[in-house]
Amino acid sequence: AQKVTQAQTEISVVEKEDVTLDCVYETRDTTYYLFWYKQPPSGELVFLIRRNSFDEQNEISGRYSWNFQKSTSSFNFTITASQVVDSAVYFCALSEVRTALIFGKGTTLSVSS
Amino acid sequence: AAGVIQSPRHLIKEKRETATLKCYPIPRHDTVYWYQQGPGQDPQFLISFYEKMQSDKGSIPDRFSAQQFSDYHSELNMSSLELGDSALYFCASSRQGRSSANTEAFFGQGTRLTVV
Numbered sequence: 001a002q003k004v005t006q007a008q009t010e011i012s013v014v015e016k017e018d019v020t021l022d023c024v025y026e027t028r029d030t031t032y033y034l035f036w037y038k039q040p041p042s043g044e045l046v047f048l049i050r051r052n053s054f055d056e057q058n059e060i061s062g063r064y065s066w067n068f069q070k071s072t073s074s075f076n077f078t079i080t081a082s083q084v085v086d087s088a089v090y091f092c093a094l095s096e097v098r099t100a101l102i103f104g105k106g107t108t109l110s111v112s113s
Numbered sequence: 114a115a116g117v118i119q120s121p122r123h124l125i126k127e128k129r130e131t132a133t134l135k136c137y138p139i140p141r142h143d144t145v146y147w148y149q150q151g152p153g154q155d156p157q158f159l160i161s162f163y164e165k166m167q168s169d170k171g172s173i174p175d176r177f178s179a180q181q182f183s184d185y186h187s188e189l190n191m192s193s194l195e196l197g198d199s200a201l202y203f204c205a206s207s208r209q210g211r212s213s214a215n216t217e218a219f220f221g222q223g224t225r226l227t228v229v
Binding site for chain 2: 037047091100103106
């Protein structure tokens with residue numbers, strides 16, 4: 001069975017601090033897909049990144065970076081120089097081949113000025 | 114760019130009433146998913162369709178049903194509504210094609226259902 005664990009329920013930082021959101025996953029399949037979504041206070045779910053299990057390359061997109069490590073079944077998300085607009089709930093999600101996304105419980109990030 | 118459209122955005126119903134939520138996927142997307150997100154919870158998968166056929170089923174109550182039509186839009190029908198059905202209902206779409214790769218799912222803005 002697939003499972004996603006986001007152990008950090010809430011994180012509070014001050015603007016310009018770096019913050020890392022942890023994600024640990026479980027799956028028996030060798031082919032799987034990992035995702036991060038952002039849910040701002042307005043409620044919509046915004047897609048951030050998708051990674052497949054064969055691609056362990058880390059990725060950087062502006063202030064966002066992701067570290068995928070199969071050895072520890074982790075797919076962590078770092079925001080560099082955080083901003084107030086980064087305040088949101090962040091969900092890590094997992095899917096196996098042709099299955100729906102299973103979400104973690106989410107991490108609420110609060111960035112204060 | 115076109116996004117997933119959900120209607121209505123807000124809906125208030127009384128207990129034991131029925132509700133129908135609609136979803137219009139991104140053009141050329143062949144897969145639709147429905148999720149339910151209770152207050153402070155993560156989205157829970159309800160049901161999905163691939164090329165108008167049900168492809169996967171999650172924790173969808175028997176009181177709920179869904180279908181995907183020939184134009185690829187989907188509807189979630191909810192009957193005998195209960196207070197606990199109050200939640201944000203998301204529809205998402207993706208383009209799977211014939212490959213086995215799971216492409217990213219794009220979510221609509223959700224329908225906020227309140228049962229009173």
